Amino acid sequence: MPNVVQFHLGYRPSAQLGESYSLVPIASLSKSILQFAVYAFSALTVLQALIGRTHYRKWFLVYLAPWVALSLSSLLATQSFTATSLVYVAMGLGIANHEDKMALLRALGGLTALLAMVSLVMVATTPNALMSQAHLADAKALVGTSLLNGPFSHPNTLGQTLAIGFPFVLMIKRRWMRILGVASVALALVWASSRTSILAVVIAVVVGLGWVAVKQLGRFEKVAVGLPLLTVYALIVPVAIVLVGIAGPDSFSNRGVIWETSLNLWADRPVWGWGSDVYGSLSQSMRNIGVLAFHGHNMLVNxxxxxxxxxxAALLVLYVVIIRKSWVQGYREHNIAVSMFAVVFISIGWFEVPTTFYTLGATSWVAWAAVGLVLALPRALSVPGGPDLLPATLDGRRT
Known part of the structure; x- marks a missing residue:
């Protein structure tokens, strides 16, 4: 909301590390109100967990592991701690206290669809919703010469947010709302031209269609389709490592030089790293990659x-558990939407960093919630005579 106001009444800041800019008064007020709401919700959630009888299962430890690791790293490297990162913990507590995880996933899908619609409407109301690439040599726009950034400062941020939330758009109950949501997300995603996000969604859709086939085919055919699916889930993390290993300095839109620099930094502090602010320091000290390195542009490298x-190690453990959860949801529960999440989230991490599980950023609301909710899903969701969790857009039925 603050950015929507800012883009209409002020200007869109350029997406560069270290840039400082002033919000217009109304945007500043809306930002303060939003921050107060987030912090108040976080405080109330923590209080409820302290006085209530929340039952914490193993998933919560997996959820917390990346946050704990980076908190300790930042304390050791810079003797600092980012208080806003506690929102991540509060979100996990809120998920633990909420009984209907599937309803929250549907709500996440609805918010993702709403974001896509707002972004598209903004094109008609403010020029700041688009980033022109008419004069850039490496223009990548798939629609015209402009990229859709919506209420964000960069199209890739919009793309990642939409891609992470896309599987849950398929869970929206009303058919017409689900179709409208999927169409809006698809159009906004293509217009944003975030190639990593588009690739992640395409792979996830192929996997989703594979699960549809597994559900409807005979035993032999299920094995024939299931083995390729298993291969995708098994290789999705190693691909991230292979890409870094084969990259040259100019590979993947200059991500190669960011990976090389990041790994050289890691070699100097291999156990605990440099803390959450290391890329902010790079933007000031290494101008050759400073404007490019918002982060490590690869989840494992970052x-x-x-x-x-x-x-x-904490990230890899979280990845493994998410993959397992997604596989179970596809194989046992026929919940194709949730089974697609691991594919989307991890493949975005090949070239981007949708979250560090620590820094509160533009994508945190969808990334943190999705990770926590998928981790928190029980092994068995179906009950005798209960609803089929297969998205209606994939099997033609209502859910």
């Missing part, structure tokens, strides 16, 4: 640079 082997 984890190594900011939190060392400890953070990387």
């Amino acid at each position: 984890a190594l640079a900011v939190g060392g082997l400890v953070s990387a």
Whole structure:
């Protein structure tokens, strides 16, 4: 909301690290109100957990692991702690206290669809909703010469947010709302031209269609389709490592030089890394990559640079559990939407960092909630005579 107001009454800041800019008064007020609401919700959630009888299961430890690792890393590297990161903990507590996880996932899908619609409407109301690439040599726009950034300062941020929330748009109950939501997200995603996000969604859709086939085919055919699906889930993390290993300095839109620099930094502090603010320091001291390195542009590389082997290990554990949860949801529960999440989230991490599980950013609301909710899902969701969790857009039925 603050950015929507800012873009209409002021200007869109350029997406560069270290940039300072002033919000117009109304945007500043709306930001303060939003921050107060987030912090108040976080405080109330923590209080409820302290006085209530919240039952914490193993998933909560997995959820907290990356946050704990980076908190310790930042304390050791810079003797600092970011208080706003506690929102991540509060969100996990809120998820633990909420009984209907599926309803929250549907709400997340609805918010994702709403974001796409707002972004598209903003095109007609403010020029700040678009980032022109008419004069750039490496223009990547798939629609015209402009990229859709919506209420964000960069199209990639919009793309990642929409991609992470896309699987849950498929869970919206009303058919016409679900179709409208999917269409809006697809159009906004293509217009944003975030190639990593588009690739992640395409892979996830292929996986989703594979699960549809597994549900409807015979036993032999299920094996024939299931093995490729298993291969995708098994290789989705190693691909992130392979890409870094084969990259040259100019590879993948200059991500190669960011990866090389990040890994060189990690080699100097291999166990605990350099803390959450390391890329902010790079923007000031290394101008050759400073304007490019918002982060490590790869989840594992970023984890190594900011939190060392400890953070990387916590991330890998979280990845493995999310993959397992997604596989179970596809194989046992026929919940294709949730089964697609691991594919989207981890493949975005090949070239981007949708979250550090520590810094409160533009994508945190969808990334943190989605990770926590998927981790918190029980092994069995179906009950005799209960609803089929397969998205209606994939099997043609209402849910």
